[in-house]
Amino acid sequence: xxxxxxxxxxxxxxxxxxxxxxxxxxxxxxxxxxxxxxxxxxxxxxxxxxxxxxxxxxxxxxxxxxxxxxxxxxxxxxxxxxxxxxxxxxxxxxxxxxxxxxxxxxxxxxxxxxxxxxxxxxxxxxxxxxxxxxxxxxxxxxxxxxxxxxxxxxxxxxxxxxxxxxxxxxxxxxxxxxxxxxxxxxxxxxxxxxxxxxxxxxxxxxxxxxxxxxxxxxxxxxxxxxxxxxxxxxxxxxxxxxxxxxxxxxxxxxxxxxxxxxxxxxxxxxxxxxx
Ligand code: KMH
Ligand code: ZN
Numbered sequence: 001x002x003x004x005x006x007x008x009x010x011x012x013x014x015x016x017x018x019x020x021x022x023x024x025x026x027x028x029x030x031x032x033x034x035x036x037x038x039x040x041x042x043x044x045x046x047x048x049x050x051x052x053x054x055x056x057x058x059x060x061x062x063x064x065x066x067x068x069x070x071x072x073x074x075x076x077x078x079x080x081x082x083x084x085x086x087x088x089x090x091x092x093x094x095x096x097x098x099x100x101x102x103x104x105x106x107x108x109x110x111x112x113x114x115x116x117x118x119x120x121x122x123x124x125x126x127x128x129x130x131x132x133x134x135x136x137x138x139x140x141x142x143x144x145x146x147x148x149x150x151x152x153x154x155x156x157x158x159x160x161x162x163x164x165x166x167x168x169x170x171x172x173x174x175x176x177x178x179x180x181x182x183x184x185x186x187x188x189x190x191x192x193x194x195x196x197x198x199x200x201x202x203x204x205x206x207x208x209x210x211x212x213x214x215x216x217x218x219x220x221x222x223x224x225x226x227x228x229x230x231x232x233x234x235x236x237x238x239x240x241x242x243x244x245x246x247x248x249x250x251x252x253x254x255x256x257x258x259x260x261x262x263x264x265x266x267x268x269x270x271x272x273x274x275x
Contacts, residue, residue: 003260005221007044008037012227013056013087031069036242041249043265056087058094082106088118108141110150114177146178167197174204181207
């Protein structure tokens, strides 16, 4: 089996430090979290950024300062993956703008879902525009799939010629309002992917640990982190993002599967740019 790529989704857009004290929010905190996650076995850092008040932001200056801080703090340079999902309600033009900074990788959300009590909107028209921007700025997309129909959305965009390989797919399972994180759902999704896709899974909340274990055994990749899940075990908050990453690395090595370094992950995913 190929080496395991671990992505750490360190911050997200939904949580605050008042509820989750370990959440990295400032550029310095995000840089420290990224460094710890790389040391613990992650190769990709999925980032959302915040303004000076800790609120979710899509401002280019906020992306820039976080990237600079991470680059400075990490002796081994992670793949920094920007979120183009942002926070619910953020207009698509502001979500797309971050691609002009030409990150190595960024998320590409593949459909509209209920997101808790909100609606996370990703229309086909918006996805076509987003795909054009990924091509224009030569950014490697990671397709985020939250529901079974999102596989069909991806295939539709491939058929239209809007999306071209590589297809790196991230199943984000367990969002209230979309598909839950049952193992049989993961198996169904994997079986229905476009040919030549690679895949990873991000289990939300209590789904994180069982889905990680199954993905390791099935040959997929894994995303963990406080964006998706704040608990290490039932009732016990994770001390840090790195604590969640370290557990996945241990599990993988116990199962005989080595973990990829950032440069190994770059070559596995066809990312040629090095920072
Ligand atoms: N915050 C969610 C509404 C992404 O990063 O691309 C969307 C999200 C997905 O987190
Ligand atoms: Zn995200």
